[in-house]
Amino acid sequence: MGENTIVALGTPPGESAIAVVRISGDDAVGIADGMMAGAKSWESHQFYKRIIRDHNGEVVDDVLAVVMREPNSYTGEDIVEISCHGSMNIVSAIIEESMWLGAELAPPGEFTKRAFLNGKIDLAQAEAVADLISSETKLQRSVALEHLRGGLSKKVRKIEEKLLQQLSLVEVSIDFSTEDIEMFSISELVETSVWIRKKLEGLIASKKAGAKLRNGIRITLTGPRNAGKSSIYNTLLGEERAIVSHIPGTTRDILRERIHIGGFTYYLEDTAGIAEAESEIEAIGISAGIEAAEAADMVVFVIDGSVEPEEKVYKLAGKLKGKRHLIAINKMDLGLKIDKKEVEERLGADSVIEISALTSDGFDELKKWIYTNTVTAEMGKISRERIAVNSRQAMALHRALEALNKMEKDISVGQPAEILSIELREAAAACGEITGRSVEEDLLGHIFSRFCIGK
Ligand SMILES: Nc1nc2c(ncn2[C@@H]2O[C@H](COP(=O)(O)OP(=O)(O)O)[C@@H](O)[C@H]2O)c(=O)[nH]1
Numbered sequence: 001m002g003e004n005t006i007v008a009l010g011t012p013p014g015e016s017a018i019a020v021v022r023i024s025g026d027d028a029v030g031i032a033d034g035m036m037a038g039a040k041s042w043e044s045h046q047f048y049k050r051i052i053r054d055h056n057g058e059v060v061d062d063v064l065a066v067v068m069r070e071p072n073s074y075t076g077e078d079i080v081e082i083s084c085h086g087s088m089n090i091v092s093a094i095i096e097e098s099m100w101l102g103a104e105l106a107p108p109g110e111f112t113k114r115a116f117l118n119g120k121i122d123l124a125q126a127e128a129v130a131d132l133i134s135s136e137t138k139l140q141r142s143v144a145l146e147h148l149r150g151g152l153s154k155k156v157r158k159i160e161e162k163l164l165q166q167l168s169l170v171e172v173s174i175d176f177s178t179e180d181i182e183m184f185s186i187s188e189l190v191e192t193s194v195w196i197r198k199k200l201e202g203l204i205a206s207k208k209a210g211a212k213l214r215n216g217i218r219i220t221l222t223g224p225r226n227a228g229k230s231s232i233y234n235t236l237l238g239e240e241r242a243i244v245s246h247i248p249g250t251t252r253d254i255l256r257e258r259i260h261i262g263g264f265t266y267y268l269e270d271t272a273g274i275a276e277a278e279s280e281i282e283a284i285g286i287s288a289g290i291e292a293a294e295a296a297d298m299v300v301f302v303i304d305g306s307v308e309p310e311e312k313v314y315k316l317a318g319k320l321k322g323k324r325h326l327i328a329i330n331k332m333d334l335g336l337k338i339d340k341k342e343v344e345e346r347l348g349a350d351s352v353i354e355i356s357a358l359t360s361d362g363f364d365e366l367k368k369w370i371y372t373n374t375v376t377a378e379m380g381k382i383s384r385e386r387i388a389v390n391s392r393q394a395m396a397l398h399r400a401l402e403a404l405n406k407m408e409k410d411i412s413v414g415q416p417a418e419i420l421s422i423e424l425r426e427a428a429a430a431c432g433e434i435t436g437r438s439v440e441e442d443l444l445g446h447i448f449s450r451f452c453i454g455k
């Protein structure tokens with residue numbers, strides 16, 4: 001392969017039972033011999049118990065090592081994996097010794113980049129590796145796994161094949177144009193184009209939900225002072241994260257924490273809420289809170305249900321129209337002085353629930369509302385099909401879509417086959433970027449820099 005040989009820690013840094021150091025490249029086996037020679041030569045995919053010595057002959061550690069010879073390894077190159085005792089001191093010594101014997105430190109994602117360049121996986125699969133490593137919930141994991149198994153690649157390749165098939169027909173007709181016979185059928189070309197456009201649109205539509213799946217969904221708690229926003233925040237988190245007090249205006253900064261509900265990741269935000277500010281600092285907090293609520297995917301508007309509602313509460317809540325929101329009437333343990341029906345009638349809210357941050361009553365309903373409002377049509381589709389493109393992939397698919405739109409337009413005004421073939425080629429190349437069949441080197445650098453070192 002002619003590439004340099006790389007080394008990196010493959011497990012998280014820190015103390016652990018074992019740590020794994022990976023070496024990949026032409027010299028990997030030579031380096032393994034250099035620091036842990038044994039009586040027997042390395043057979044591929046066999047574990048060997050060896051002693052590592054540095055070049056001064058000093059013992060570094062007792063290890064278990066395995067050699068995986070090309071092409072049957074993750075990178076497609078010779079790989080040596082050394083399971084040593086999980087001390088950073090030992091790990092550093094092994095990495096230093098590998099470097100002394102000629103290896104270089106691997107930049108982030110280098111192992112996976114090599115797997116891609118050596119044809120072990122395609123680009124969509126490589127991206128899925130990063131998603132899989134960073135997945136926190138079952139749904140994130142299963143979508144990443146489906147992509148890693150080639151689920152997305154297969155769909156895109158099918159589209160690509162259809163494009164290339166039409167392209168070849170159109171090109172043949174250009175070559176034989178002097179013979180004045182139609183080599184391809186315009187109606188078939190249009191039919192295929194329409195079919196492909198539908199498929200592309202379906203995949204592109206999964207981007208928005210995919211971003212929510214990968215990056216999390218923002219939920220902001222808002223409402224008047226002292227309604228119990230910070231208390232609800234803490235109850236949802238299961239810890240006393242936000243300061244709760246009967247003194248109005250306690251919360252000033254926006255607090256943000258991750259929670260998981262039903263396979264999705266949420267960023268839950270506690271804000272100062274909305275009110276007339278009583279100090280300059282509070283005013284800053286309030287306007288930041290209002291901005292957060294505007295940018296959020298969902299808003300929970302909290303009302304103190306233990307007191308008669310002030311007219312302005314209805315006015316404030318009314319501002320949320322057009323935003324996915326829930327009205328939570330809090331402090332039901334104190335006995336409610338607010339009529340749920342009246343709130344529903346006056347605000348026409350998505351829904352209104354009664355809860356208590358103190359006793360956790362109604363929190364199942366609160367979580368259910370969050371979950372069902374996440375599983376919109378698009379999210380539901382993701383959890384069924386386990387396919388969700390990322391923004392790079394969506395951009396490429398969008399370019400393919402534009403090329404086809406242009407081609408259909410050109411067909412309708414009678415443009416010649418030469419023009420149509422350019423557009424078909426462009427659409428196919430754009431699809432090829434998903435799997436990495438056609439992709440620029442600097443884009444690769446960008447994609448693999450997202451990875452952690454040692455992957
Ligand atoms: N009895 C009762 N008191 C609550 C409940 N939620 C909040 N409180 C109290 O209401 C006051 C204001 O709560 P806090 O969470 O700081 O409200 P925020 O200003 O909206 O963040 C505090 O004294 C809380 O202990 C609840 O469900 N029941």
Ligand SMILES: [Mg+2]
Pocket residue numbers: 229230231242243250251271272
């Ligand atoms: Mg608060």
